[in-house]
Amino acid sequence: MNSKEKIVILGGGQSAVYAAKEIRNYDNKVEITIISEENVLAYERPPLSKEYITNKKKLDDFIFFNSEFYSKNNINYLKNTKIINIDFQNKILFSQNNNQFLYDKLLVATGSLNRKIDPNIKNNYNKFLSLRNNEDSDNIKNKLKESKKVLIIGGGFIGLEIASSANELDKEVYVVEMNDQLMGRSIPKKISNLCKKIHEENGNKIYLNTTIKKINFYNNSYEIKLSNEEIIFVDLVILGIGSIANTELFKNKDIKIDNGIITNEYCETSQKDVYAAGDVSNFFHPFYNKYIRLESYQHAQNHGICAAKNILGIKEAYNSIPWMWSDQLNINIQLTGLCDDFDEILQRGENIEEGVIDFFIKDKEIKGACGIGVKGKIGRDIKLASKILEKKLKINVSNILDKNFNLSKMLKKV
């Protein structure tokens, strides 16, 4: 790139800062500006629903890079800056406080926004808490201190992680999920049911196939009527009903959006010199030959790094095999690949203590694997599954089923 060229990165999350770091690794001349709405430097999101709420970690413990890193690498980091309009033709971003930013190449890494769908929820939205950033997590943490009974609407990852943290803080926890399983968007039913059992064994009350029928608010406490006619009283309601790509800025703009900003395998959008990475992007995955939108730690980082290379003209297709985790109570859930297209499911491991992993097999190849186990017990096999599926190796059923068979041997045969 021309050394005077300006790269602007919109968003202050993991994709954004890893993209900036990667650009600087290759090019020490180009101008890099990160524009973030948040008032703190980019930090890891996973602790917000867990260790931050339970006071085991402070924000400083999980900042990605400190301010010295940005100054040393000559990365201009603008906090508290909301962009409200964009002119693709002239390559200008307009901020709420009337500043303009010119770019030659733009990376959109605006992440996702919390979903607000249910009308019962919409009308009461301001009374409820939800989790997206560190300030939300502060609010939840403070409110939990003065609460005994907590209702979490939505049985996805965030809802269940907050349910775990609240349980750890000795709260009475209710989780209401409208679907017939927890974490239904990504986790297979059998694994999700094992997770439900652990929550219930720890005292959390889980309602499946249940919605909120009515909410009354009295003197700092809520009377909640569920669709099964049961009434529960709680003093805190937290929403965890999923998220959508944060594409607000691009409404009615000339850029293709469909469940996120559409990008090709090189992180390029339909608009010239505009790239997108992380949660906000619905990207083409050459390995799976389809478009995918992911919300995960590993993806946010790798996609940002890949976008950085392509911005600099180092053509690299994004082919990273999806992987994600969730920590709840004393268990760890992991998923690799995709678990939605298979001929058969092979179960490895019999119980939570040693770990249970379902392998999703099609044409004798692993397409995805998802497991649950006591912390540390599934990660090794999940990683090996990821490597085996990436290489498209044909599997031997008995090897997968035999917990004593070391899966790394499958890789060594090649």
Place this chain on the structure above:
Amino acid sequence: MNNENLNWHFVQDSDGIEDEDIIRFDLDDKTFCIYKLQDGFYATDGICTHEAVHLEDGLVMDDEIECPMHQGIFNIKSGKALSPPACDDLKTYPVKVEDNKIYIQIS
């Protein structure tokens, strides 16, 4: 064993240990991992610096150990944290093999 240095602790026999195997070793209230790599044995602290999980269940790839919980990666020989979410290095310890017996030096 050379009794002149009492900081060497017997771990186990080295027979039958394959490359990329991990041996857990506990001493008092501390826990360690001993790794068999192609060029010998190496040792680090047993617990991942990111979150309290034992690395004995992790995956060894070349000279690296990957944490089984969040895929943080460390170099086994230097202890250096290579990939987030791990950011603090692991402490490393000398290991020797004498007469097919593995020893770790913990001072």
